[in-house]
Amino acid sequence: MKNILVAVDKPKNAELLTSHAVELAKLTGGKIWITQVAAANPTDLLSRESGPQYIYDKRTEDNKKASLFLKEFAEEVEEKHKVPTVGFLIEGSVIKSIKKIVEENNIDLVIAGHRKKNIIYGLFTENKKKDLIDELSIPLLAIPLG
Incomplete structure (x- = not known):
């Protein structure tokens, strides 16, 4: 496990998820990549006309804050x-973005949080964890979140 990707959805979960990556990286002499996938603002004029x-502006500001948090958090972990x-933020769809990071950085393991949801919720929403497992050819470690 030389390269471990920690996929963070919220800053409050970053420490828990990263702690598992740190343990594995210390055992293997590995490197940790901490990322969050954020929705991108549309760049074409027609798409931007569809909303206020x-x-x-709010999404741009939130993405700047998340990017700064990830960078600073990664520096703290390393120190x-x-x-x-x-640590870095990437904009785009979750599955495609994580797959791209995995391929570009030779990631050996993805660590992500998992929340328990009821069966009805699962019937009417996409299952990003399952889709991610289907797309990746490497292990995914799902850490239970509160």
Whole structure:
């Protein structure tokens, strides 16, 4: 496990998910990649016309904050645990973005959080974890979240 990707959906879960990556990276001499996938603002004029500007401005501001958090958090992890760590935000669809990161950085393991949902919820929503497992050719470690 030389390259471990930690997929964070919310900053409050970053520490729990990353702690598992740190343990594995120390055992294997690996590197940790911490990322969050965010929705991208549309770049074409016609798409931007479909909604109020403040929505795009808010999303842009949220993405800047998340990007800064991930970078600073990765620096703290590296300093505290002496494990090479990179933090970054990527915009796009979750499955495609994670698959791209995995391929470009030779990731050996993806660590992601998992929330228990009821069966009815699962029938009417997409299952990103299952879709991710289907798309990746590497292990996915799902960590239970509260």
